[in-house]
Amino acid sequence: MLDVRGLRKIYGGHGREVEALRDLTFTLDPGELVCLVGPSGCGKTTLLKxxxxxxxxxxxEVLLDGSPVTGPRPxxxxxxxxxxxxxxxxxxxxxxxxxxxxQKKSLGRQRRHALVEDALEAVGLTASAGAYPWQLSGGMQQRVAIARALAYEPEVLLMDEPFAAVDAQTRAGLEDLVRKLWQERGMTILFVTHDIDEAVYLGQRVLTLSASPTVVQDELKITLPHERDQLESRADARFAELRTHVYAQIRAAGTRPAPTA
Amino acid sequence: MTRIVRRLLYALALPALLASLWWLGSRGSQSIYAPPLSTILSVTDDVWTTDRLTRDVLPSLLRLTGGYTLAALAGIGLGVLIGTYRAVRALTEPVLEFFRAVPPPVLIPVIMLFAGIGDTMKVTVIAAGCVWPILLNTVEGVRAVDGVLAETARSYGITGVSRLRRLVLPAAAPQIFAGLRQALSIGIILMVISEMSAASNGLGFTVVQFQRSFAIPEMWSGILLLGTIGFLLSVVFQAVERRALAWYHGLRASKGSG
Structure with missing residues (x-):
């Protein structure tokens, strides 16, 4: 579905080059929910962009359904x-x-409205359809952004630390929302976060990134039960094991001496 | 209801006080240059008849509307172009700064050479003076479009005309309106000045005529009328702005409280 092959990004300019991403290769299968976790400043946002x-x-290169991504795709x-x-x-x-x-010319007006209503209902915002975004709380605003992405009917949903700026309780609710939507709609999701617990709780797989210049440090299959629950899953002994493993990898990644290019 | 009454009282208190001071201070004035306010007001009805309003006030307002509209179209159009493309900006910026620094009234003799002394000249003068604040504010507004918002638009394939209509123009609207507001007062000034130097009708022309024929109370009444027109235009402008930028004022208020 989504293939990332040997991705490298060097920011250039004014005689000073910064290598943000060194060599990233990974694959997402159709319908998979994969979390990318890494230390802050490791180029997660660069990767996602x-x-x-x-x-x-x-x-x-990045391949979506086998064809190279050279610009934003529907x-x-x-x-x-x-x-x-x-x-x-x-x-x-x-x-x-x-x-x-x-922008999708093939969609008629009715179909458009149906998609909008459906997406707003899926995130529980039907009642706020007529409000302006700034009249809503942070968590609700992020739900709007999620609804917008849902209505677009993407094959792959990319999420860039979407819950980093909301409070802990709102965040738990939004995490469960992502799990629910993923299960209902069968999208492929690439979820980028700096929060290890969030990555372990959400993902089927967690890819740990190294510090910049970034490579994939580790890949971990999350062996938690399919049905997850904020209290039970996080209290599970396996959850603790998994998060400890990821944490250790990140610490190792952070102290890894940067190899010379 | 009481709040509206109170606001109205606040708004009217100072004008009422100033008018009373003028009334009292000028009462029994013997100076022919500063007649009593009562005299000025008493001639107003006779001077500003329907005939004069259509002959002098209406042409002035039409010239203002024409020049202002041209300036808005040119200013916003060019502003979007200059604000969007870095190369165009680098090329035009020094020239723009120069033109902005030229006081618009000085253009009147020059424009007169090309456009004569008719309506074309006056509309051109108004447009030439009004265009700069609109243009420069539009450039700034377009440049300041939020990076995340622009990237969001790009990721959803919102490009071209759609991007202009739904992203660039709304995002720059607060700045554009700031420019339009500045331009409005410049426009009124230029409307009057352009009619003072070469004209056969118009508000500016009439005021100067009164002054030259020593019809001093009539001259004062013309000045009062000009002030009133300026005030009314600004009230209309504010109402339009409040409506068009309702989201912006709401957004700012929500940020202030949150």
Whole structure:
């Protein structure tokens, strides 16, 4: 479904080059939920932007259904961390969700409205359809951004630390929402986070990234039961094992002496 | 209801006080240049008849509307172009700064050479003066479009006309309106000045005519009318702005409280 091959990104300019991503290779199977976790500043956002086609990699390639991604594609939607800046403040919630659909010329008006209603219902925001984003709480704004992505009907949903800026309880609710939507809709999700617990709780697989310049440090299959619960799953002894494993990998990654290029 | 009454009282208190001071201070004035306010008001009805309103006030307002509209179209259009493309900006910025620094009234003799002394000249002068604040504010507004928002639009394939209509123009609207507001007062000033130097009708022309023929109370009444027109235009402008930028004021209020 999604193939990332030998991805490398060097930010250049003014005689100073910064190698953000060194060599990243991984694959997402259709319908998989994979979490990417890494130390802060390890180039997670750079990676996600390259995958989304928003940033051109220096070398390597991203393949969606076997064809190279060279720019934003209708098959992918991104949910950004800064929800308050990624929603259009001059549009009501409903119009925010509908806007990307207007680009899909094949969709009729009725179909568009049906998709919008369906997406808003899926995130529990039907009642707020007529509100402006800035009238909503942070958690609700991020739900709007998720609804917008859902309505777009992507094959792959890319989420860039989407819950880093909301409080802990809201965050737990949003995590369960992502699990629920993933199970209902069978999308492929690439979820980037710096939070180890979140990665372990959400994912079927967790890819641990090294410090920058970034490589894939470790890959871990999450062997928790399919049905997850904020209290039970997190209290599970296996959960503790898994998070300890990821944590150790991240610590090892952080202290890894940077090899010279 | 009481809040509206109170706001109205606050708004009217100072004008009422100033008018009373003028009334009292000028009462029994013997100076022909500063007649009593009562005299000025008493001539107003006779001077500003329907005939004069259509002959002098209406043409002035039409010239203002024409020049202002042209300036808005050109300013926003070019502003979007300059704000969007870095190369165009680098190329035009020094020239723009120069043109902005030229006081618009000085253009009147120049424009007169090309456009004569008719309506074309006056509309051109108004447009030439109004365009700069609109243009420069639009450039700033377009440049300041939020990076995350722009990236969101790009990731959803919102490009071209759609991007302009749904992202760039709304995002720049608060700045554009700031420019339009500045331009409005410049426009009124230029409307009057352009009619003072070469004209056969218009508000500016009439005021100067009164002054030259020593019809001093009539001249004062013209000045009062100009002030009133400026005030009314600004009220209308504010109402339009409040409506168009309702989201912006709401957003700012929500940030202030949150």
């Amino acid at each position: 390259c995958v989304a086609g928003l940033l051109a990699p220096t070398s390597g 098959g992918m939607a991104v949910v950004f961390q800064e929800y308050s800046r990624s929603l259009f403040p001059w549009m009501r919630v409903r119009d925010n969700v509908e806007l990307p659909l207007r």
